[in-house]
Structures are given as structure tokens and as C-alpha cells.
Amino acid sequence: xxxxxxxxxxxxxxxxxxxxxxxxxxxxxxxxxxxxxxxxxxxxxxxxxxxxxxxxxxxxxxxxxxxxxxxxxxxxxxxxxxxxxxxxxxxxxxxxxxxxxxxxxxxxxxxxxxxxxxxxxxxxxxxxxxxxxxxxxxxxxxxxxxxxxxxxxxxxxxxxxxxxxxxxxxxxxxxxxxxxxxxxxxxxxxxxxxxxxxxxxxxxxxxxxxxxxxxxxxxxxxxxxxxxxxxxxxxxxxxxxxxxxxxxxxxxxxxxxxxxxxxxxxxxxxxxxxxxxxxxxxxxxxxxxxxxxxxxxxxxxxxxxxxxxxxxxxxxxxxxxxxxxxxxxxxxxxxxxxxxxxxxxxxxxxxxxxxxxxxxxxxxxxxxxxxxxxxxxxxxxxxxxxxxxxxxxxxxxxxxxxxxxxxxxxxxxxxxxxxxxxxxxxxxxxxxxxxxxxxxxxxxxxxxxxxxxxxxxxxxxxxxxxxxxxxxxxxxxxxxxxxxxxxxxxxxxxxxxxxxxxxxxxxxxxxxxxxxxxxxxxx
Amino acid sequence: xxxxxxxxxxxxxxxxxxxxxxxxxxxxxxxxxxxxxxxxxxxxxxxxxxxxxxxxxxxxxxxxxxxxxxxxxxxxxxxxxxxxxxxxxxxxxxxxxxxxxx
Numbered sequence: 241x242x243x244x245x246x247x248x249x250x251x252x253x254x255x256x257x258x259x260x261x262x263x264x265x266x267x268x269x270x271x272x273x274x275x276x277x278x279x280x281x282x283x284x285x286x287x288x289x290x291x292x293x294x295x296x297x298x299x300x301x302x303x304x305x306x307x308x309x310x311x312x313x314x315x316x317x318x319x320x321x322x323x324x325x326x327x328x329x330x331x332x333x334x335x336x337x338x339x340x341x342x343x344x345x346x347x348x349x350x351x352x353x354x355x356x357x358x359x360x361x362x363x364x365x366x367x368x369x370x371x372x373x374x375x376x377x378x379x380x381x382x383x384x385x386x387x388x389x390x391x392x393x394x395x396x397x398x399x400x401x402x403x404x405x406x407x408x409x410x411x412x413x414x415x416x417x418x419x420x421x422x423x424x425x426x427x428x429x430x431x432x433x434x435x436x437x438x439x440x441x442x443x444x445x446x447x448x449x450x451x452x453x454x455x456x457x458x459x460x461x462x463x464x465x466x467x468x469x470x471x472x473x474x475x476x477x478x479x480x481x482x483x484x485x486x487x488x489x490x491x492x493x494x495x496x497x498x499x500x501x502x503x504x505x506x507x508x509x510x511x512x513x514x515x516x517x518x519x520x521x522x523x524x525x526x527x528x529x530x531x532x533x534x535x536x537x538x539x540x541x542x543x544x545x546x547x548x549x550x551x552x553x554x555x556x557x558x559x560x561x562x563x564x565x566x567x568x569x570x571x572x573x574x575x576x577x578x579x580x581x582x583x584x585x586x587x588x589x590x591x592x593x594x595x596x597x598x599x600x601x602x603x604x605x606x607x608x609x610x611x612x613x614x615x616x617x618x619x620x621x622x623x624x625x626x627x628x629x630x631x632x633x634x635x636x637x638x639x640x641x642x643x644x645x646x647x648x649x650x651x652x653x654x655x656x657x658x659x660x661x662x663x664x665x666x667x668x669x670x671x672x673x674x675x676x677x678x679x680x681x682x683x684x685x686x687x688x689x690x691x692x693x694x695x696x697x698x699x700x701x702x703x704x705x706x707x708x709x710x711x712x713x714x715x716x717x718x719x720x721x722x723x724x725x726x727x728x729x730x731x732x733x734x735x736x737x738x739x740x741x742x743x744x745x746x747x748x749x750x751x752x753x754x755x756x757x758x759x760x761x762x763x
Numbered sequence: 764x765x766x767x768x769x770x771x772x773x774x775x776x777x778x779x780x781x782x783x784x785x786x787x788x789x790x791x792x793x794x795x796x797x798x799x800x801x802x803x804x805x806x807x808x809x810x811x812x813x814x815x816x817x818x819x820x821x822x823x824x825x826x827x828x829x830x831x832x833x834x835x836x837x838x839x840x841x842x843x844x845x846x847x848x849x850x851x852x853x854x855x856x857x858x859x860x861x862x863x864x865x
Contacts, residue, residue, distance in 0.1 A: 261833070270832070271787035274831065
């Protein structure tokens with residue numbers, strides 16, 4: 241069949257139809273385009289609707305993620321587990337559209353330690369103070385022991401083989417969705433539950449969101465538990481350190497006391513050692529002095545023997561020689577009248593001899609000391625010296641005990657005797673003062689003269705070579721022997737003072753020859 | 764393709780030929796709207812033919828139709844083409860008048 245060529249009007253009409261068809265395509269009014277090989281279906285509106293819905297879903301999901309992100313700040317900002325569970329329960333409602341949500345933590349042996357619930361005003365509250373436990377094997381154990389999350393419509397919840405119904409007083413449920421709170425190893429540590437979806441049933445997206453919330457809550461929970469454990473450990477450590485510090489303080493105080501005690505002991509020990517050292521030094525000095533005195537004493541005895549020998553030879557020998565010559569004259573015969581003279585001469589010589597023997601005897605051992613006591617004996621001694629020296633010799637005594645020990649009486653007498661002898665020999669004194677005075681338990685003796693005096697250093701230089709120094713040593717030894725002391729002070733041209741201190745000591749009953757009374761007088 | 768038919772009075776009748784793509788939404792709506800248009804007319808506006816391009820694509824091509832839904836209102840001497848789901852009943856009526864007016 242021959243094909244007719246279309247007219248201009250026909251072409252124009254078809255062109256207009258084509259333009260209208262294209263306009264219909266642009267306006268989304270067509271379903272399909274018919275091609276030469278196939279029919280192409282156009283579902284632009286559906287696609288637009290799908291795109292719009294996808295965009296809305298995307299916006300909704302973004303909003304949900306933003307909400308989850310906002311909630312994450314609240315969750316991570318919590319500082320205690322109770323607050324965290326409350327925030328999580330509220331967040332579960334907000335994110336899933338549930339009207340009722342609860343959150344429990346510390347699952348152990350079928351019971352939660354801490355819990356929180358969030359509900360809208362249309363959901364009744366549980367009885368106050370009611371604590372529900374979760375028995376093993378029930379529906380809740382699905383999320384705790386078997387799965388990480390679940391989502392059940394109300395019908396499926398009630399037909400679930402593990403659904404045991406609700407305990408008396410429990411808030412009624414309408415559908416149920418749960419997610420596990422877990423430890424770091426994934427083991428269950430609690431759960432978040434949601435019920436009463438505001439519109440329809442919970443979706444898979446709700447379940448995913450609840451799982452994310454549970455994961456975030458678990459993380460925050462572990463962080464808080466770690467912080468609690470850390471704070472507990474810090475508290476324990478702080479207590480340990482405080483206890484150790486306290487123990488250390490006590491130990492320090494004890495150590496300080498011990499150090500003080502030891503320091504005191506060391507000081508006492510040092511003092512004792514020093515005293516011992518001084519005592520040893522003193523003993524050594526005394527031993528040295530005693531040795532020295534012993535040598536001096538031997539020399540003194542030798543000197544006394546020599547003097548006594550010389551005295552006997554010079555005095556007694558002369559008197560006896562003269563007496564023998566007078567007796568030989570008598571024996572040879574005398575003219576009458578001379579015999580009587582001779583007898584008188586011999587009588588005088590015998591008297592002189594007796595006097596010498598008495599003086600000598602007194603020198604060796606004053607007999608008056610035992611008979612009259614130290615005061616009377618010293619007084620006699622002073623009188624003799626006064627006669628021989630020809631100057632003033634004063635004796636002053638006060639409260640001298642009458643029953644002084646004989647050794648002390650002898651020591652005092654010898655010291656006075658030696659002092660007076662020295663004065664007679666060397667001092668060239670005009671006045672001598674002898675004082676014997678008791679003060680308390682001590683008898684103080686001083687013998688002072690206004691003679692030429694001497695330099696004590698000269699005496700020390702001549703130590704051992706002169707009789708004077710020897711005499712002073714003997715006087716010191718005598719004082720020491722009876723527990724006393726002796727010293728001498730002198731200066732050239734300014735006289736000499738000899739002093740002795742003798743302890744009175746215990747009285748001796750009946751000892752001493754003197755009258756039994758306190759002497760107090762001057763002579 | 765069926766030829767236009769004649770009325771009892773011998774008047775040439777108008778043919779409504781609707782090209783649809785299966786049960787796609789616009790096509791479905793166009794069928795429904797065209798049916799409603801016919802039902803609301805006191806006299807029969809003409810014969811209706813529905814061509815599914817999935818089944819008879821060549822018919823569409825022969826009629827110069829390349830999109831669906833497309834309605835061709837035609838008589839022996841005139842032809843009008845409408846695109847879309849025919850939700851505008853007035854548009855159909857205007858096309859019908861034009862075609863009938865010849």
C-alpha cells in the first residue's frame with residue numbers, strides 16, 4: 241500500500257500533539273513511553289513520592305541520631321548511677337515513642353539493685369516501694385541471658401512461651417521492647433525496657449535505637465562503676481596513707497623520746513666519764529702527792545733524827561759533860577766551902593737538863609694534849625712561843641668541841657706547832673694570830689703573821705730541797721689524813737697565812753684529855 | 764483497528780480510543796475517569812476502545828501514540844488527542860464537542 245505523504249496541516253497537527261505529549265511527560269501525567277522496541281514505564285510520581293518519603297525518613301533518622309547524640313551528652317554527664325538510669329529511661333521514651341520505659345542495673349541473682357522508670361501521664365504508676373524481681377526463665381531473661389535485644393507486639397508478647405504474665409500491682413504493658421545493658425565482656429548487667437508505643441507497634445529502627453541507647457548507657461555505667469571503684473580505691477589508699485602517716489608520727493615521737501633519752505644517757509655517761517677522769521686524775525695526783533709526801537716524810541724523819549741527835553749532843557751532851565766535870569771535881573775533892581757551890585752548880589745543870597728533856601719530850605709528843613685537850617695545849621704552845629719570840633702572839637678560839645677525835649686534835653696541834661716554828665725560824669714577825677673557830681661541822685684554823693712572807697713559786701721551785709717546803713707538805717698531809725685540807729698564802733713583805741679546815745666529825749666519848757665543854761675564849 | 768460506527772439514526776458516532784499502560788496509576792485513573800464521563804452523560808457519547816500498549820504496542824505506534832495514558836477522540840472527519848489521567852472532565856467534553864462539531 242502506497243503511503244500518503246501527510247499534508248502540512250497534518251504535520252502541524254501532529255507536531256502540536258507531540259508538544260502536548262512532551263508537556264504531559266514534563267508534568268508527570270503519563271505512565272509509559274511507547275518505543276519502537278519496548279514500552280518504557282514512567283513512575284515519576286511514585287519515584288518522587290518515594291524520594292520524598294526517603295527524604296522524610298532520612299530527616300527523621302537524622303533527627304533521631306541528633307536526639308541520640310544530645311542524649312549521649314546527658315548520659316555521659318551523669319555522675320551517679322541513679323541519675324544515669326533516670327536519664328536512660330527518659331531517653332528510651334523520647335527516642336522510641338514509648339509511653340513507658342524503665343531501666344535497671346546491677347542484675348544479680350534475678351534482681352536489680354537500682355532502677356528507674358519513665359511514664360507519661362496516661363500510664364498508671366506502680367505501688368510505691370514495690371520492688372519487682374526477675375525470675376529466671378521469664379521473658380525478661382531473653383534480653384538478659386539469650387539476646388541483646390528483642391521487640392514484641394502485644395499479641396506476640398502475650399503468646400510468647402516465656403510470658404508468665406505480670407505480677408500483681410505491676411503497670412500493664414502494651415507490647416514490649418528491651419535491650420541489654422552489658423559489662424565490657426558483653427555479659428548482662430541490666431536492661432532497658434519500653435512499652436506502650438504511642439502509635440502502632442515498635443519498629444526495627446526503634447529496636448536499633450534502643451540498642452544504641454543501651455550500649456551508650458552501658459559505657460557510661462562502666463565508666464561510673466570504674467570511677468566509683470577508683471574513688472573507693474583512692475579513699476582506701478588515702479586511709480592507708482593517713483594511717484601510715486599517723487603510725488609514722490607516733491614512731492617519730494617515740495624515736496624523738498628515745499633519742500632524747502639516749503642523748504640524756506650519753507650526756508650522763510659523758511659527765512660520769514668526765515667525773516671519773518677527773519677523779520682518776522685527782523687520785524693519780526694524790527698518789528703522786530702521797531708518794532712525794534712519803535719520800536718527804538722519810539727525809540723529815542731523818543731531819544728530825546738528825547736534829548734530835550744534834551740537840552741531844554749539843555744540849556744534853558753539854559749539860560751532861562758539864563755535870564760529869566762538876567761531879568769529877570767533887571770526886572777529886574774540893575776545898576771546904578766549894579762543895580756546896582759545886583752541888584748548887586750541878587743542881588742547876590740537872591734542872592736545865594730536866595727542862596731540856598721535858599721540852600724535848602713535849603716536842604716529840606705533847607703530853608698536855610691528852611690531858612688538857614687541844615685548846616689548852618695550843619695555849620701552852622703559844623705561851624712558849626711568845627716567851628721565845630718576844631713578840632705578840634694571840635690565840636683566839638670559838639666553839640671548839642671538847643671531845644674532838646685525838647687524831648684531829650694531834651693534827652691541829654702539829655699544824656699550829658709547825659706554823660709557829662716556821663714563824664720563829666723565818667718570819668721575823670712582830671705579831672702572830674692563831675684562830676681556831678668552828679663553823680657548822682668544820683673547824684677552821686688560821687695562823688697569820690706580819691713577817692717577811694715569801695714567794696710561793698720560790699717554794700715550789702725549791703720543792704724537796706728545803707725543810708720549809710717539807711714542813712708545809714707535812715702540814716697538808718696531816719690535814720688530809722683526817723679528812724681536811726691545808727693551804728698557805730704568802731707574799732714577800734706581806735706576811736703569811738696558813739689555813740686548815742678539819743671536819744668536826746663524830747664526837748668521841750671520853751676521848752681527848754680536855755674538859756668536856758665547848759671552848760670559846762681568847763688567849 | 765475498529766472503524767467508527769454509526770448510530771441508529773445513521774449519524775456517525777464518535778470513538779473514544781484510550782491507550783493505557785497496564786494498570787499503571789495514571790492509566791488506571793484515566794480508565795476510571797473516562798468510564799465516569801460516559802456514565803454521567805445522558806446519551807452515549809460514543810464507542811470506547813481501550814488499548815493496552817503492553818499488549819499492543821504496535822497499535823499505539825500505528826496511531827502515532829508514544830505516551831500513555833492518551834485518549835483519542837475521533838470521528839470520521841475529526842480527531843482530538845488528550846494526555847493524562849483525564850481528571851478534567853470538561854476537557855473531555857470540549858474535545859467531544861469539537862469532534863462532534865466536525
